[in-house]
Amino acid sequence: MVRSFLGNRVLIYQLAKREVISRYRGSLMGLAWSFFNPLLMLAVYTFVFSVVFNARWGGDVAHKGDFAIILFVGILVHGIFAECVNRAPSLIVGNASYVKRVVFPLDTLPWVAMGAALFHALVTLVVLLLAQLLIRGVLPLTALYFPLVVFPLVLFTMGLAWLLSALGVFVRDIGQMTGIFTTVLLFLAPVFYPVNALPENMRKWIYLNPLTFIIEQSREVLIWGKAPDFIGLGKYAVFAAVVAWLGYVCFHKMRRGFADVI
Numbered sequence: 155m156v157r158s159f160l161g162n163r164v165l166i167y168q169l170a171k172r173e174v175i176s177r178y179r180g181s182l183m184g185l186a187w188s189f190f191n192p193l194l195m196l197a198v199y200t201f202v203f204s205v206v207f208n209a210r211w212g213g214d215v216a217h218k219g220d221f222a223i224i225l226f227v228g229i230l231v232h233g234i235f236a237e238c239v240n241r242a243p244s245l246i247v248g249n250a251s252y253v254k255r256v257v258f259p260l261d262t263l264p265w266v267a268m269g270a271a272l273f274h275a276l277v278t279l280v281v282l283l284l285a286q287l288l289i290r291g292v293l294p295l296t297a298l299y300f301p302l303v304v305f306p307l308v309l310f311t312m313g314l315a316w317l318l319s320a321l322g323v324f325v326r327d328i329g330q331m332t333g334i335f336t337t338v339l340l341f342l343a344p345v346f347y348p349v350n351a352l353p354e355n356m357r358k359w360i361y362l363n364p365l366t367f368i369i370e371q372s373r374e375v376l377i378w379g380k381a382p383d384f385i386g387l388g389k390y391a392v393f394a395a396v397v398a399w400l401g402y403v404c405f406h407k408m409r410r411g412f413a414d415v416i
Contacts, residue, residue, distance in 0.1 A: 170269025243322030
């Protein structure tokens with residue numbers, strides 16, 4: 155799995171770059187939309203939750219605009235996961251011409267989707283940090299830990315992406331189900347509400363959602379200025395590595411039948 159990534163990293167970079175550019179090709183502002191989209195989203199969240207609903211996250215929040223920033227961190231983390239998982243079932247079917255090319259490494263296609271997702275996440279992160287600097291007047295140095303926090307989620311998502319991209323060839327309904335799946339995970343994660351807003355007996359169950367721990371740790375380093383839970387991240391990384399390996403193995407087991415079905 156690692157050898158395939160390292161050996162094809164240039165190909166992955168070029169295809170991910172083409173993927174991002176083609177998404178905005180033909181529009182007047184081009185890649186600028188990747189910056190204005192999260193900026194507009196943040197402005198809408200700030201107005202709706204801070205002005206209309208006058209929402210407050212908790213006792214640690216002083217400025218009314220903080221709710222939108224805290225919420226935006228959850229949206230950012232979920233966006234990395236959802237963009238890659240939602241695209242996974244159509245990756246092989248949508249690139250049928252690659253299937254019959256024996257020399258083309260099909261297992262790189264999920265990496266391409268992840269590369270595009272990480273690019274948009276990076277732009278969203280820049281918007282988030284600029285908004286935090288404007289609203290709160292400070293950027294914690296612990297924000298440098300954010301790549302370390304997100305890395306286990308990337309591994310976990312890649313495992314699902316390999317599995318779903320292979321299953322999507324044989325079961326086309328998978329593509330319809332992933333959208334529902336990612337939406338359910340959005341509302342069952344502490345994106346729009348803090349974990350302590352739940353009843354005490356329900357809090358442990360929300361951590362069964364693979365996004366919950368990463369969202370909480372992302373807020374710790376990006377907003378609250380605290381170091382992440384390194385032990386928790388280590389355990390998550392081991393679990394994510396196992397999921398990634400299993401997904402990769404299943405992909406190559408099912409790859410033998412791609413050409414017959416497509």
